[in-house]
Amino acid sequence: MRLKDKVAIVTGGAQGFGLGIVETFAKEGAKVVVLDLNEEGAKAAAKPYGRKAFGMKCDVSKAKDVQRAVAKAVERFGKVDILINNAGTSHRNRPMLEVDEATFDRVFDVNVKSIFHFAHAVVPVMRANGSGVIINVGSTAGLRPRPGLAWYNASKGAVNLLSKSMAVELAPDGIRVCALAPVAGDTPLLGTFMGEDTPEMRKKFVASIPMGRLSTPKDIADAALFLAADPGHFLTGVVLEVDGGRCI
Numbered sequence: 001m002r003l004k005d006k007v008a009i010v011t012g013g014a015q016g017f018g019l020g021i022v023e024t025f026a027k028e029g030a031k032v033v034v035l036d037l038n039e040e041g042a043k044a045a046a047k048p049y050g051r052k053a054f055g056m057k058c059d060v061s062k063a064k065d066v067q068r069a070v071a072k073a074v075e076r077f078g079k080v081d082i083l084i085n086n087a088g089t090s091h092r093n094r095p096m097l098e099v100d101e102a103t104f105d106r107v108f109d110v111n112v113k114s115i116f117h118f119a120h121a122v123v124p125v126m127r128a129n130g131s132g133v134i135i136n137v138g139s140t141a142g143l144r145p146r147p148g149l150a151w152y153n154a155s156k157g158a159v160n161l162l163s164k165s166m167a168v169e170l171a172p173d174g175i176r177v178c179a180l181a182p183v184a185g186d187t188p189l190l191g192t193f194m195g196e197d198t199p200e201m202r203k204k205f206v207a208s209i210p211m212g213r214l215s216t217p218k219d220i221a222d223a224a225l226f227l228a229a230d231p232g233h234f235l236t237g238v239v240l241e242v243d244g245g246r247c248i
């Protein structure tokens, strides 16, 4: 068990990549706090692990929700060793000038500002503990952008760079910060990225990935495990492409 006695917070853990991370981390012995806008989904994700996990509603774009969730994690499990900032959203694939301001704000609030809120809530807890790992889920979108996703791509570029900025600043505190950059994955979010979920569009996306398939929640969870557990102990500021070669 590679995460025995570790306490991990996973945002957006009700479905998709986040749920995959919850399952892998719990199997590896971590106590897991599952946060999501979808309260029922968060609780259902935690349920199989009994007292070693709990789920609660948290809008990661709201400072108060984030503070409350981190306080609850510390109250229940005494510390936070690992934070996975995974919750994310996008505007539907469309020309950049057709995305309205409210949608732009929502994308940046959920994908980027959430990391600001979590840094404020979690860094003091990790500092007090003398260690910690923060993994932000960025994207290949921030490295090799696709058309029609301009504002989402920019938000993920910010996540990727923010991870390096945090890494260099928090290294003296024993806190590592890395990012994952997944390629398109078969989650409920995929239709938003493709614009229309048709067999032709899926074929087009798959054709852009040298290894010839979409990513899976297990691919992303395995990479998160590698960075969070002991084998990753000297890795910080890494933006790990989990992309079957898309960024080559």
Ligand SMILES: NC(=O)c1ccc[n+]([C@@H]2O[C@H](COP(=O)([O-])OP(=O)(O)OC[C@H]3O[C@@H](n4cnc5c(N)ncnc54)[C@H](O)[C@@H]3O)[C@@H](O)[C@H]2O)c1
Binding pocket: 011, 012, 013, 014, 015, 016, 017, 018, 035, 036, 037, 038, 041, 058, 059, 060, 061, 086, 087, 088, 089, 110, 137, 138, 139, 140, 141, 181, 182, 183, 184, 185, 186, 187, 188, 189, 190, 193
């Ligand atoms: N699926 C892909 O193709 C892909 C590729 C690269 C990166 N990503 C990134 O991976 C992460 C997970 O994506 P996914 O594909 O699993 O998406 P998903 O839509 O399947 O799951 C996202 C989860 O986050 C939750 N969520 C959304 N907004 C939230 C908020 N404000 N507060 C709390 N929870 C919120 C949703 O309720 C949902 O359960 C996102 O950051 C996404 O940008 C996805």
